[in-house]
Amino acid sequence: xxxxxxxxxxxxxxxxxxxxxxxxxxxxxxxxxxxxxxxxxxxxxxxxxxxxxxxxxxxxxxxxxxxxxxxxxxxxxxxxxxxxxxxxxxxxxxxxxxxxxxxxxxxxxxxxxxxxxxxxxxxxxxxxxxxxxxxxxxxxxxxxxxxxxxxxxxxxxxxxxxxxxxxxxxxxxxxxxxxxxxxxxxxxxxxxxxxxxxxxxxxxxxxxxxxxxxxxxxxxxxxxxxxxxxxxxxxxxxxxxxxxxxxxxxxxxxxxxxxxxxxxxxxxxxxxxxxxxxxxxxxxxxxxxxxxxxxxxxxxxxxxxxxxxxxxxxxxxxxxxxxxxxxxxxxxxxxxxxxxxxxxxxxxxxxxxxx
Amino acid sequence: xxxxxxxxxxxxxxxxxxxxxxxxxxxxxxxxxxxxxxxxxxxxxxxxxxxxxxxxxxxxxxxxxxxxxxxxxxxxxxxxxxxxxxxxxxxxxxxxxxxxxxxxxxxxxxxxxxxxxxxxxxxxxxxxxxxxxxxxxxxxxxxxxxxxxxxxxxxxxxxxxxxxxxxxxxxxxxxxxxxxxxxxxxxxxxxxxxxxxxxxxxxxxxxxxxxxxxxxxxxxxxxxxxxxxxxxxxxxxxxxxxxxxxxxxxxxxxxx
Ligand SMILES: Cc1ncc(C[n+]2csc(CCOP(=O)(O)OP(=O)(O)O)c2C)c(N)n1
Ligand code: SF4
Numbered sequence: 174x175x176x177x178x179x180x181x182x183x184x185x186x187x188x189x190x191x192x193x194x195x196x197x198x199x200x201x202x203x204x205x206x207x208x209x210x211x212x213x214x215x216x217x218x219x220x221x222x223x224x225x226x227x228x229x230x231x232x233x234x235x236x237x238x239x240x241x242x243x244x245x246x247x248x249x250x251x252x253x254x255x256x257x258x259x260x261x262x263x264x265x266x267x268x269x270x271x272x273x274x275x276x277x278x279x280x281x282x283x284x285x286x287x288x289x290x291x292x293x294x295x296x297x298x299x300x301x302x303x304x305x306x307x308x309x310x311x312x313x314x315x316x317x318x319x320x321x322x323x324x325x326x327x328x329x330x331x332x333x334x335x336x337x338x339x340x341x342x343x344x345x346x347x348x349x350x351x352x353x354x355x356x357x358x359x360x361x362x363x364x365x366x367x368x369x370x371x372x373x374x375x376x377x378x379x380x381x382x383x384x385x386x387x388x389x390x391x392x393x394x395x396x397x398x399x400x401x402x403x404x405x406x407x408x409x410x411x412x413x414x415x416x417x418x419x420x421x422x423x424x425x426x427x428x429x430x431x432x433x434x435x436x437x438x439x440x441x442x443x444x445x446x447x448x449x450x451x452x453x454x455x456x457x458x459x460x461x462x463x464x465x466x467x468x469x470x471x472x473x474x475x476x477x478x479x480x481x482x483x484x485x486x487x488x489x490x491x492x493x494x495x496x497x498x499x500x501x502x503x504x505x506x507x508x509x510x511x512x513x514x515x516x517x518x519x520x521x522x523x524x525x526x527x528x
Numbered sequence: 529x530x531x532x533x534x535x536x537x538x539x540x541x542x543x544x545x546x547x548x549x550x551x552x553x554x555x556x557x558x559x560x561x562x563x564x565x566x567x568x569x570x571x572x573x574x575x576x577x578x579x580x581x582x583x584x585x586x587x588x589x590x591x592x593x594x595x596x597x598x599x600x601x602x603x604x605x606x607x608x609x610x611x612x613x614x615x616x617x618x619x620x621x622x623x624x625x626x627x628x629x630x631x632x633x634x635x636x637x638x639x640x641x642x643x644x645x646x647x648x649x650x651x652x653x654x655x656x657x658x659x660x661x662x663x664x665x666x667x668x669x670x671x672x673x674x675x676x677x678x679x680x681x682x683x684x685x686x687x688x689x690x691x692x693x694x695x696x697x698x699x700x701x702x703x704x705x706x707x708x709x710x711x712x713x714x715x716x717x718x719x720x721x722x723x724x725x726x727x728x729x730x731x732x733x734x735x736x737x738x739x740x741x742x743x744x745x746x747x748x749x750x751x752x753x754x755x756x757x758x759x760x761x762x763x764x765x766x767x768x769x770x771x772x773x774x775x776x777x778x779x780x781x782x783x784x
Contacts, residue, residue: 200614226614230607231640238604238637242580242611245598250615268601374596374612376619378575384590386581386599 180357185349186211188320188356189279190219192327193251197364198277199225200243200250202236204258207291208347209281212253233258237265237278244274244340245385247373248366249331253279255347256297257288259305266340267306270402271387273372275334277327278312279343281350284508293347293432294508298486301344302460309399311406313341314459315414318435320356322457323349328361333412335369337405344459346482348432348511406461414457415466419445423452425525426470428479428491428501430456433512437480440517451521459487464494477501478524480517482508541565543574543594550588554754556711556744557586560653563721564622565593567728573620578612580605582634584626585659603634606641609648620731621648628658631667631691638697642737645702649727649738652693655746656765663749667691670768675749690768694741698774704736706775710743712761716771726776735777743769 183191190212193201201220203213213229220227230236236252243250254262259280269276280301284294301314313333317323323345330341374383389395418438420426429437434455441453454470454477456463471477471494479488479501488503495501504520506512540546543565549558568574577595581587583602590597600608605623613621630638630652641648657675658664665675665682668690672681682690698706705727709720720742727738743765745757752760773779 200611202611202614226617228610228614228644230610231636234604235607235610235637235640238601238607239611239614241600241604242598242608242613243615244611245608246578246612246615248615250611264601265604268599272599374578374598375616376576376578377594377596382594383596384599385597386590388587388599 180355182353182355183320184211184351184353185320185323185345186281186351187215188323189253189327189343189345190215191358192324193277194219194223195358195360196328196331197249197366198251198331199223199248201225201227202230202239202243202250202252203227204230204233204236204254206255206258208283208350209253209255209279211350212279233261234264237262240276240278241265241269241274244269244276245272245374247370247375251277251279253281255281255283256285259297259300263300263306266312267304267308267310268387269340270310270312271308271398272385273338274340274385275338276340277330277334277343278340279327279345282344282346290509291347292509292511293482295346295431295433295482295486296508297344298459298481298483301342302462302490310402311460313337313339313409313412314344315341316344316431316457316459317349318431318455320349320352320354324356324358337409338372339405344431346432410461412458413461413463415463416453416455416457417466418453418455420452420454420470422450423475424450425476425478425521426452426454427517427521428454428456428467428477428487429481430459430487433480433482433506436512436514437517440514440521443514444518444521449522449525451525456487462490462494464490467491467494468498471495471499475499478504478521480504480506480520482506482512541569543568545592545594547592549592551585552748554745554747554757555585556655556742557653559711559717560651560742560744561589561592563717563724564624564651567721567724568595571725571728571732573732576618577620577622578616580609580612580621580623582623582625582629584629586624586626586653589624603629603632604637605629606634606637606646606648606650610641610644610646613646613648620728623648623650625650625652626659627652627654627656627668628666631693639700642697642739643700643702645704645736647731647734647736649731650740651724652739652741653744654693654741654769655744656690657746657749659746659749670764692769694739694774697739702737703775704730704738704777705773706739707773708741708743708769708771710761710766710771711745712743712758719771723773726778730777741769
């Protein structure tokens with residue numbers, strides 16, 4: 174990895190797009206929706222320069238299926254959208270998971286349900302981590318909290334998609350997408366566009382034809398495919414990322430992810446300055462969920478408070494992780510607001526006092 | 529007659545796998561597959577073809593043709609084909625769709641792929657019915673035709689008129705070739721192959737989107753014998769879905 178010295182001042186959306194370019198994304202398929210428009214806008218200008226192709230699809234449905242087609246050819250391809258648009262992509266995402274097509278999908282989560290608003294929210298946690306479309310499948314889900322992480326994780330998302338032959342989601346929100354901050358771009362090395370693509374479609378020239386499908390009708394075939402997929406998801410469990418901040422002597426640990434995780438970190442700093450024994454646990458991979466390190470903290474006798482920009486979704490995973498020894502309180506931040514650290518300090522203080 | 533005097537006049541194209549198809553007797557999907565296979569071979573593109581199978585009775589086309597293939601969700605084959613072409617611009621990309629797939633759930637995808645002038649070829653099998661799911665009404669079902677979801681016959685006032693896709697596709701700027709042929713007679717099958725060749729060549733010559741509609745029989749859901757089904761195409765379908773070339777940029781003398 175060569176760190177380039179220069180820093181650039183960009184929106185999180187542009188950080189994602191630049192990360193995709195650095196990762197040698199060759200095709201991008203988009204459809205306008207706020208708050209992610211800077212991604213397709215940036216890609217429309219930049220993709221052709223790299224010899225790649227940008228298509229503004231007729232809908233999110235089409236964009237996701239274009240991604241399916243490009244991914245089946247074993248090339249690095251991406252689509253991005255925000256909540257209602259990502260709902261429309263779910264059919265194709267299920268097909269991609271079922272037929273093991275690597276692809277990167279970015280969701281800049283906005284408020285819902287329905288048309289909701291264009292402000293930040295984290296209401297798509299269930300949809301992202303539970304499959305979202307039909308059938309038993311999982312996506313790897315990465316939740317950046319800063320512009321730099323948005324850049325880094327987009328690059329990583331492509332590597333993971335090909336490592337596991339599975340769709341990977343980068344789950345941000347309107348705060349991350351719209352906020353401008355400094356990032357240091359870097360260029361990953363050693364990306365081999367053809368290595369390990371012995372499954373990809375490129376024309377059956379002097380070899381057996383290849384078939385990429387998710388239909389398995391013969392007796393036992395679908396069960397076999399599902400066993401294979403589950404084994405892969407099991408294998409993914411070894412890939413977890415998270416951040417721990419001030420947890421060592423903490424009595425109470427705040428569990429938050431993405432933008433809220435970042436705001437929670439500020440709140441923890443403020444409360445620490447007041448002598449409160451609080452810490453932060455920020456899952457970075459939402460699937461697989463970092464259950465083991467969380468359980469390790471629970472075994473040390475710590476208490477937990479999950480705070481999300483939704484009405485209680487990740488808290489289920491927190492509880493599942495620690496259920497044998499502890500429980501987690503929950504405090505929602507209602508979608509439709511731009512939260513500030515004080516929105517987190519209040520519930521944390523209340524929780525600390527209520528022990 | 530000794531073997532020496534026998535002359536082989538009909539054989540399996542090598543692009544077709546030696547395997548019996550699952551289609552009902554008298555179904556034209558098999559004929560359409562064969563035409564595709566013959567053309568891929570004659571145009572020398574078998575080894576550079578990536579085919580997109582769609583939902584419907586023909587979903588298993590990939591079991592019969594010896595080419596790389598991917599399966600698309602219902603109606604989305606033109607979008608999947610767009611993605612494949614975006615990824616592998618040098619390959620021959622072919623989508624194969626039924627009428628429920630293309631003219632109903634996939635209407636947006638087919639119109640926009642054509643309008644963008646995607647360098648792909650689409651073979652559209654119109655049998656006026658949803659075959660695989662058991663004979664429900666399709667957007668192409670003829671007025672008066674009985675199906676399981678219009679048991680008294682399609683009524684234009686109630687269900688709308690059958691959609692003529694080739695005429696619509698021909699109107700779009702990115703279309704280089706749009707033609708409708710029929711598989712009800714040897715003569716028409718020959719014309720079908722001619723149109724398909726043109727549609728395939730549009731892609732090879734980088735002219736634009738190539739589209740061929742094939743009027744086809746579904747004897748099972750029409751509750752007819754194969755011969756009656758062929759007659760229905762001749763007597764009922766062709767008068768409503770006229771055969772012919774609706775757009776051909778090579779004849780207009782320019783690429784789009
Ligand atoms: C999203 C979705 N909706 C519905 C179906 C069910 N389905 C399977 S085949 C089919 C009809 C296909 O009809 P057509 O395209 O006319 O092809 P044919 O079977 O007649 O060849 C339908 C509706 C599906 N697989 N996916
Ligand atoms: S149901 Fe109709 S379209 Fe399907 S295989 Fe049978 S005849 Fe062909």
